[in-house]
Each structure stands twice: as structure tokens, then as C-alpha cells.
Amino acid sequence: MGVFSIFPPRASTTAVQVDALYTFLLIVAGIMTALIFFCVFFFAVRYRRKNQDDPAPKAIHGSLPLEIAWSVFPFLIMLVMFAWGAKLYFQNYTPPLHDTFDIYVTGKQWMWKVQYPTGQREINEMHVPTGRPVKLILASEDVIHSFYIPAFRLKHDVVPGSYQTYWFEATEPGRYHILCAEYCGTNHSDMGGWVTVMKPNDFERWLAGDTGGSMREQGEKLFQQYGCVTCHVTDREGRCPSLLNVFGNPVVLDDGRTVVADEAYVRESILNPNAKVVKGYKHDIMPVFQGQISEEGLLQLIVYVKSLSPPAPRSGKSAAPAPKANPK
Ligand SMILES: [Cu+2]
Numbered sequence: 001m002g003v004f005s006i007f008p009p010r011a012s013t014t015a016v017q018v019d020a021l022y023t024f025l026l027i028v029a030g031i032m033t034a035l036i037f038f039c040v041f042f043f044a045v046r047y048r049r050k051n052q053d054d055p056a057p058k059a060i061h062g063s064l065p066l067e068i069a070w071s072v073f074p075f076l077i078m079l080v081m082f083a084w085g086a087k088l089y090f091q092n093y094t095p096p097l098h099d100t101f102d103i104y105v106t107g108k109q110w111m112w113k114v115q116y117p118t119g120q121r122e123i124n125e126m127h128v129p130t131g132r133p134v135k136l137i138l139a140s141e142d143v144i145h146s147f148y149i150p151a152f153r154l155k156h157d158v159v160p161g162s163y164q165t166y167w168f169e170a171t172e173p174g175r176y177h178i179l180c181a182e183y184c185g186t187n188h189s190d191m192g193g194w195v196t197v198m199k200p201n202d203f204e205r206w207l208a209g210d211t212g213g214s215m216r217e218q219g220e221k222l223f224q225q226y227g228c229v230t231c232h233v234t235d236r237e238g239r240c241p242s243l244l245n246v247f248g249n250p251v252v253l254d255d256g257r258t259v260v261a262d263e264a265y266v267r268e269s270i271l272n273p274n275a276k277v278v279k280g281y282k283h284d285i286m287p288v289f290q291g292q293i294s295e296e297g298l299l300q301l302i303v304y305v306k307s308l309s310p311p312a313p314r315s316g317k318s319a320a321p322a323p324k325a326n327p328k
Pocket of ligand 1: 107110144145146180181182183184188191
């Protein structure tokens with residue numbers, strides 16, 4: 001298939017699966033096209049009027065078995081396409097819960113800004129390891145963009161005001177195009193870059209390079225700068241919830257609903273705290289930060305809030321014991 005390259009290179013686990021489905025669609029479409037053309041020509045030749053004075057043939061008015069056959073078979077084939085497509089869709093939109101490497105991507109007219117939990121920041125460049133699920137948290141600073149890496153068969157709209165998540169696992173080291181696939185203004189066509197896929201060892205070395213403080217450290221700075229710390233850490237009157245072990249766990253709200261504190265929840269809690277108020281706490285105490293913190297800053301704050309919920313120790317490896325929720 002490499003020689004015959006109507007397909008871009010395949011560098012992720014999904015690429016192979018997407019291409020298999022695509023090939024199936026091409027084959028079905030090819031067979032149908034061939035069949036229709038064959039019938040057109042066959043009938044034109046077979047039933048042509050040989051002599052001017054031959055009587056015109058009688059028209060046929062339907063055939064029940066034929067109609068059933070050409071309704072049921074295409075329907076079954078469509079169902080296969082649907083089930084296959086839906087399976088791939090759900091698989092790609094549901095990141096694995098554990099052991100993902102998280103990368104935070106912000107679209108901005110007209111560039112992709114990429115941040116790593118370890119603090120590296122890049123513009124129009126992204127580095128990922130092979131053999132490890134990478135989860136993307138996609139945000140936009142301005143308009144709708146679409147994050148597109150053809151070699152990974154990955155394309156996801158990036159919508160202002162919300163987070164999109166997607167995941168992939170790269171398989172082939174190399175450099176592949178990143179594009180924006182949603183028209184986003186004058187320089188849309190220049191909005192793109194490169195993703196570098198590296199062997200795990202090379203990637204570790206790259207990650208260990210110089211940074212201006214990890215994303216968590218930068219988030220912690222913002223946490224102090226915006227005064228979050230005065231309420232969420234030093235407040236002794238219990239007016240504000242502790243943020244320890246909030247992330248990734250269910251939160252009971254004052255309207256009785258229970259939501260899981262994911263990236264989108266923390267983002268909303270910061271920008272519009274009254275949208276979901278934690279049970280037992282009051283509305284209108286936490287200030288509304290809408291319009292005050294950049295998308296990149298929000299992502300750093302989120303990484304910091306995440307770091308307050310260390311993952312439960314997993315078998316074998318020793319990890320620091322998780323602090324108990326709300327020590328007040
Ligand atoms: Cu764009």
C-alpha cells in the first residue's frame with residue numbers, strides 16, 4: 001500500500017482501522033458502480049431494437065422478489081457500514097482512563113499552541129512518543145478551528161468556550177503534518193505545523209529538556225496571582241471547598257445532581273462558578289473569572305488542580321499516599 005499512496009502515511013493505531021473501513025467503503029462503491037455500468041451496457045445491447053419494424057417490447061411492471069432483494073441487501077450492507085463506523089467513532093472519542101500522556105492544545109488565529117504538563121511549550125510543533133496513548137485537550141482562544149493530523153487519521157473541531165478531548169496512539173516515528181481543517185479567517189491556510197513522533201527513550205530525553213517551570217508550577221503561580229489560594233487553601237471558615245482530591249471524582253451539586261470533575265468541569269467552575277455550585281456552599285462567593293484568564297492560563301490552572309488529586313497508588317509502584325479530602 002506504501003507504493004500506491006492515495007492514503008497519507010499511517011502513523012497511529014487508528015490509522016490502520018480507519019483505512020480498513022475506508023477500503024471497505026471503496027470496494028462496496030466500486031462493485032456497485034461496476035454493476036450499474038454493466039447493467040446499462042448489457043441491457044442496451046441485449047434488448048436493442050434490431051429492425052425498424054420490430055414491435056416495441058412490453059413494459060414490465062415490477063417484481064416483488066426483485067424489489068425485496070434490492071432493498072434488503074443494500075440495507076444490510078449499510079448496517080455493516082454504520083456499526084463499523086460507530087464502533088471506530090466511540091473508540092476514538094473515549095480516551096483510556098489511565099496512563100494517558102496529556103497534551104494541551106490551544107488554537108488561535110493562526111497557530112497551534114501546544115503545552116505539556118512538564119512545562120514545555122511549542123507553537124506549531126508537537127512531540128509525542130510511540131506506543132503510549134496520548135490524550136489531547138483542545139481549546140480555542142477565538143474562533144472554531146479543527147485540529148487535523150492526516151497521518152493519524154485524526155480530525156477534531158476545536159470550539160471556543162469548551163474543551164474537546166480526543167486520543168491516539170502513535171506507532172511510527174517520523175514527522176507528520178498538522179493542519180487546521182476549519183476555515184478560520186485570512187491566514188487559515190497557513191495555520192499548521194508538524195508533529196514529531198519519537199521512540200519512548202528519545203521522547204523522555206526531549207521531555208527532560210529545559211522549561212520555564214512545569215505546567216503545574218505555572219498553574220500554581222496563577223493560583224496565587226488570581227487569589228484562588230486565599231479561599232481554597234487558607235480560608236479557615238469553611239466557606240470554600242478544598243480542592244484536594246476533587247479532580248476525577250464525583251461532585252455532588254446543590255441541585256442534587258452529581259457530576260464528575262473533569263477538565264470541562266474545572267474550567268466552568270473557574271469561569272462561571274454559579275453554573276454548578278457544590279452542595280453545602282453558597283452562590284456568588286467565588287468571583288466570576290470569565291474574560292480574565294487566557295485559555296493557556298486556564299489549562300495551567302487545570303493541571304494544577306489535577307495535581308491536587310494524585311492518582312491512587314497502583315499495584316507494584318509506590319506512590320505518595322493520597323491526602324484525604326477536605327482536612328478542615
Ligand atoms: Cu484555524
